Structures are given as C-alpha cells and as structure tokens.
Amino acid sequence: MSAPSSLATKPRLSLAQIINMSVGFFGIQFAFGLQNANVSRIFQTLGASVESIPVLWIAAPITGLLIQPLIGHFSDKTWLGKWGRRRPYFMLGSIFAALALFIFPNVGGLWMAAIMLWMLDAAINVSMEPFRAFVGDMLPDSQRTTGFAMQSFFIGLGAVISSLLPYILTKLGVANEAAEGVIPDSIKISFVTGAVVFLTAIAYTVFTTKEYSPQQLKSFGEIDAINEVNIKTPAKKFYNKGIWWLVAGLVLSAILYYNNLNNEQPLEKELYILSLGIAAFGLFQILAGLLHRGNKSSGFVEIMDDLNFLPDTMKKLAVVQFFSWFALFAMWIYTTSALSQHLSGTTDPTSKAYNDMGNWVGVLFGAYNLFAAVLAFLLPVLAKKFSRPVTHMIALIAGGLGLISFYFIKNEDWLLLSMVGVGFAWSSILAMPYAMLTKSLPPQKMGVYMGIFNFFIVIPQILAATILGVLTKHMFGGNTIDTIVLGGVSLIVAALFTLRIKDK
Template identity: 55%
Template sequence: MKKRHLSFWEIWNMSFGFLGIQFGFALQNANVSRIFETLGARVEDIPILWIAAPLTGLIVQPIIGHLSDKTWNRFGRRRPYFTIGAIFTTLALFVMPNSPALWIAAGMLWIMDASINISMEPFRAFVGDNLPSEQRTMGFAMQSFFIGLGAVIASALPYILTNWFGVPNTAGEGIIPQSVKLSFYIGGVVLLASVLYTVFTSKEYSPEELAAFEQEKEKISGIKAGLKSPVTPDQFLKNGSVWTVAGIAATAIIVLLRLEAQLYIVSGLLLTFGIILLVSGALTKKGSTQNGMVGIMNDLLHMPKTMGQLAVVQFFSWLSFYAMWIYTTPAVTQHVFGTNETASELYNQGADWVGVLFAVYNAVSALSAFLLPVLARQIGRKATHSIALAVGGVSFISFFFIQDPQILLLPMIGIGFTWGSILSMPYAILTGALPADKMGTYMGIFNFFIVIPQILAASILGFVTKDIFGGQVIFTMVLAGCSLILGALSVFFVQDRDDAYKFKKNAQEQK
C-alpha cells in the first residue's frame, strides 16, 4: 500500500493557503521595523523588539504539531489548525498598523506571529502526510512558489499603493503612513480567503492509512523512521542538569561582566530548557509518560540523525535571513540613501525601495520553485541546497559594495534563489526521515532550529551592530553573508534517508 500520486492541481490546491500565510508574513517582515522606528524605536533596540517572532514559534509550533498529530475528526487532521490560525492572524493584521504606542505594536507582533505559526506548522506536515517521497520536493517547491508569490505582492504593496494609486506614504511624527495601514488590511483579507480555499479543496489521509504507508516504506528501505524507545527518567535528569547548570553559568557571566541585557534571553532559554527536562524526568519517574510536554521532549532527545544534521544548516541559514529582515531597511536607508531620519521623505523612499527589493527576492523565490526540483533531480537535493546557500552568502556580502539603489536588485536575485531553496530542500530531505505518526511533532521541533538562531540574533545583533560595528548596519549584512557560506559547507554532512529508499526501490523494480 502506498500513497497516491497527486495531480499538479491537487498539489496546487493543498499549497494555495501558503499564498495568504506568506502575504501576512511578508507584510510583517517588510514593515514591522518601519512601524517600530516610526513609533520611536532606536535601531539598536529593533532586534529585541523582534524577539516576539522566534519566541512564539519556539513555543507554539511543537505544541501545535503535537496536537495536530493527535487530532482526527470530520474536519481533518491539519485543516482545523489552518483555519484557526488564519482567523486570528487576520484580526492581528487589522490591528497592528493602528497601534498608538511602541509597546502595543510589539504586543501585536507577538499575537500575529503566534497566529501565523498555528497555520504554518501544520502546512509543512500536510505535505509530508499527503505526498509520496518522490513528490515531496515538488510539494515543498509548490509551497515555495506560493510563498514567493504572496510575498512579492505583499512586500511591494505600500510602494504600489503610493506610486500607482497615490496613497500617502508619509505621515506626522509617530503616525503610521496610510499606505502601510491599507496594505495590512488587504493582507488580512487575502490571508483568510486563501487558507479557506485550501481547507475546502483538499483531503487528508486517516491515521490508519498513514501508518500503513509507513510500514510499506520501512519494508522496502529496511530503515525505520525515528527512534521508538522512550527516554528514561535518568536520561532526562542527566540532560536537564547539564542544561540547567549551563543556564546558571551563562547568567552569572552576564552579571559579572555586565554584558548587554539582551543576553539574558539566551541564558534564560538555556535555564528554561534544563528545567523542562528535569520536570519531564520527574513526571516520567512517576509514570506520567502520556504528558504532552514529556512526549515532545522525548521526541526531541530521540530525533532522527538527519534532523540533527539539518539543524546545523538551518542555524546558519536562518541567522542570516533574520538579520536581513530586521536590518535591510536601516542598512539601505543609512548606507545607500544616507539618512536615519524616519520622518523624512528620503527615509521613506528608501523604506519603500526595501519593499521593492523584498518583492524581487520573493519573486525569484517563486520562480525558483520550478527550477529547484529539476536541479535536484540532476545533482541531488544536498548539492542544490549548498549551491543556493553559497549564492546567497555572496549576495549578502555584495551589499557593502553597492551605492546605487537600482543595482541592489542584482543581489536580491541571488537571495531569492537561496530563499526558495531554504523553504523547500531541508523539508524535502527531512520528511523522509520522520515517522508518519509524529510528522507534526517533529516539524514543530524542527522549528527550534529555525527560531533559536533568530533568538540568538535578536539577543546579540544589537550589541554587535552598535558596539562592534559602530552603528554601521551594513557590516551586519556582511556578517549574515558569511553565515550563509558556513551553512553551504555544512550541507555536505547531511544524510538523505530518501536516497536509500529510492536506491532499493529502483533495484527491486529492475529485478
């Protein structure tokens, strides 16, 4: 028994909701720094204000993944979460640009990002659930296409509204421009409509069917997806003690050396993780193994080998793109347009141009969805992803040498190719190594390796930019490029489980 090959349009329908999700996500990425600066935030404070995004993902995604793995009713397994997340994200998009104060805008970012994560995590597992291994690269590439398409329109929307329809892009001190407000309203409508389209046009396999598919794949490949044995109480307690001591030591160093307050986020996360493991050990010792927290921690400590290897790649990749999202606007307005005055026309021209640059990289990302599966078939998914990350690294570094706003379009093409690969190749490799009954949980845990580098970036990039780079944001972009190149090198240490499956399957078919 194996999964049915879906038609192009069936894959299209099940991926269409990502158009709206990314519409909202791109509006957030391209405009939130602008909103924060308009409401009075200093450049060095922007990373810590952005901490909402990775922290909510760290908490929400594994919980939603675990819950969706356990869900099955007449509305499906993943689709109820698509719908709930879309409704709350739409509401947040309507409220965010009307924030009267900086702290309210920061709070709305927490709500918006949590809601986006409720929808986004099950969409990743949706592809793993519904598609056979040979179609997963296409499935994630299709998601990448819609991510790029939605982000193109959303990123350029303030620019389009101003230059095509005459909507004002400037306002008084501390007031969000009308072009930004209207963009968020449009984004809310697009997001809800596109997610509902996927909900009503797609079907899901039952848990029993998914279990049968997994058994057949394991029979052919001879490789089991994931480890099944539970973590013992002693293992939990041992690991928990190590992480707790690390958190206490890191906190002590920050206090003694009087380091930046943002670093307490890192030490706090180490300490929190250690305490969660200790609590999980205590619960396991009492026999409470069905507890959701214990289950997630058990799966984390028993993650498949491929997942751990991909974690390194994800760290370098997402550190770079997080830096880009929060620093492109100040880097371009400062390094290319020569201004830090947020109320000036020149600054707002630069900020609008960043929206265009983001639209370009997302457009290239959408188009790369058609190129990446072809390239992966020729040279493999690992080589494809490594090349893409290297191209992105060079593109980031080239920002330092460019003074003409128009020429900035060239590196954005390379960054778009990189982004398309980041959104598809790691997931296509990962899903082949995951057990079907824990697809959502492991997709949520995999998000740890996306948000942890973002949290680290939010904690240290403000300090690095201000005290090491002297406030010259352009050097932070160069640092991001170096991180991508390290990611490109780390790809070669990843094992792709689907390679073994394809080899043995082809061998059996040739007999």
C-alpha cells in the same frame, strides 16, 4: 527500514492538487509580509522609541519557539472526521490571525499593539506549522521536493504583493499619513485586505484538499496508531540533563550580569535571552522528569523526549539551518544601514540619502522574493539531476556570493543581480531542508518534529539579534557592510555542511 511489500503505495498527486494544497501558504506569507514590513512603523507611530523596538519584536520568535512544537504534537494526534488531521489547525489559526489583522491597525496604545503582535504571530504559527507536515502526509517522497517548491512559490508571491500593498494603495490616493498617534489609512486597509486574503487562501486549501484517513495512512505503513505513545527517556535522564542545562544557563547569566555591572561598555541586555533560555530548557527537562509516567506521560513529556532523540538527518540539517538563518537575519537587519554607509556615505537615518537608500532596499527585498518565486520551479529539476543536498548547496553558495558582492558593487542598480543569488538561496531554504527532512522522520511524529525543526530558525534569529550588534561595533568598527559579508560567508559555511547529508 523498508516497508513490507503488502503495504499500499501512496499515490502521486496531480500538479493541480499540489497547487490546491499549497495556496494556503500564500495567505500565511501575506500576513507575515504585512507584519514584517509594517509593525515597527505601527510601534513608532504609537510612541515607541527606536531602541525599544527589538524588545517589542522579541515576543514573535519566542512565540513560534513555544507554539510550533505544541501544535505539531497535537496535530499528529488529531483526527476530526472529514476535517482531517492538519486542516483544523489551518482554519483555527486563520480565524484568529484575521481577527488580529482587523484589530491591529486600530489599536490606540503601544501595549495593545504589543499584545496584537503576540496574538497575530501565535495565530500565524498555528496555521503555518502543520503545513510542512501536510506535504509529508499527502505526497510520496518523489513529489515532496515539488510540494515544498510550490510552497516557496506562494511564499515569494505573497511576500512581494503584501510588501508592496501600502505603496500601491498610496499611489491610488489612499492617505499614507495621519495625525500623531494614529495609524494611516494605507496600513489599515492593507491589514484588512490581509485578513480577507488569509482566510480565503486557507479556506481554499481546506475545502479543495482531502487528507488521508488514519486507515489509509496505516495502509501506507506510515502510522500504527494516532495516539501511540513511546517515551524513551528515563525520568533520571530528564533530571540529570535538566540540572546541567539549568546550571549552565544560570552561570552564563551571572557572568553577563557581573560584566555589565562592572563595565563602562556593557554587553547588550538581549544576551540574557540566550542565557536564561538555556536555563529555561533545563527547567523544562526537570519538569518532564517530574511529569514522567512511562508511556502514560503527558504531551509535554513526549515533546521533551522527542527533543532528546532527534533523527540523524535532522541534526545535520539543524547546522545547515543555523548558518543559513543567521545569514538571513544579518541581511534583514543591516542591509539599509550597510548600503547607506557603503554607497551613500551616510549613517544619518534622517538624511535624504539614507531614506532614499531605504526605499531602494525595499525594492531589492521585493526583487529577491520575486526571484525566489520564479526559481522555485528550478529546484525539482536540479534535485532530479543531482540530488537534494547538492541542489541546496548550489543555492546557498549562490546566495552567499550574492551577499558578499554587496561589498564590491558600487552602483546600486547592479545589486538587483546580487538579489538573483539571494532569491535562489531563499527559495531553496524554504523548500529543500523540508524535502530532505520529511524522508528521515517517523510519519506518526511528522508534525512535532517539524515544530522542533523551527528551533533552528528561531535560535539563530535570537542569536543574530544579540551578537551581531556586538560584532559590528567591536570587530567591524561600525562598518555594517562587513556584517553583510559575514552573512554571505555564513551561507557558504551552511552550503559546506550540506555535504554531510545523504539523500537516500
């Protein structure tokens, strides 16, 4: 719906202002980079078996699944004077994340480390979720591609530096080994550094960027009232939908249980996360029906109602996100084993060849993040020349071909060329879907829909963690390079689905 001509036009921001509002993402990704690269190592140091690590990690995506819509909803409803709408959540999350980063490498038991992972991931999500809505709040549509591309740049930069930090500290003489059950000093100093960087980067954005007031947002035609409530789903529909999802989840769980009870080769237990997750969604729908009070319902009912009425563009982007993130998790999980088996001819994780390849994979992952940071500046240029969907399609095809090329490249050095394509795709995945999405969202619900959009990142992550092992073992005969190729094909499928999106 076009806005009346009497409404004010949201002003364009300078490049310096866009940089200021994006610096906080450097701190967020710095913390994520430290977490992703070192938490499994901490778990193993504290006595966790390799088989138990995925279970310890599963709390992280589930935490994001639950927290992001809640924080998005609350930030939509918040206005704290000069602190604004989104910035209070940036600061609150950064404070708790910094505390977790200080404590994490000093814990003495595995259970405490698992709690710290939950606290750290929850706090990072509190800071991160409103940042996507922040771009939608602050920038006119013509600048949102640039805004999200700037976030991609800082994400890539933060990932590269944080991933390399323990290695750099070791080269500077900091101990990288410790007694059994003790975290090395290189990890401890890295996490403390991460805490300082996180707080500093978030504080920089908070104190250099002023949000628009509710009165200004009203003048732009973006909101009517901060606390406006409009529940569209009748209580009966909540009940009916909830019962269907609950029954489906319970039936799938029963089938899985029966299969594993009577089969010598049971399926992975992580599949219960999917089946019980379906049942839990049904219970949430039923609970929303019980709490339904018309337009006086709770925030939980609002979120469930919003889930039932996703904008059309968001539905189409959800499919693109699903195949994109499924591919990314295939790459993150299996690259080391795939290249060790395919190029070095070993599957023994204790062998020198396997660990040498593991070190090279670290270089490759650092490379694609670096390429992503650089290629982020190409996205606005391509989007202006073609369109945002076409730009995203080109980037995803480049990433898909990059992953598929793993199968054909026989010299590990040439894999750096593959990482250019992967980096281009990664840069676009972090920017273009959000640039396309913000234009289709009701501005008064920007936060909650950005949180719900995170579902289509977390769900493929959980699915990848549960079915890729089955596919690799039973369909590919243990050849993990074929799993990487599957990831490449998945990116190309995602690219084809972008053709359904119209960038109005």
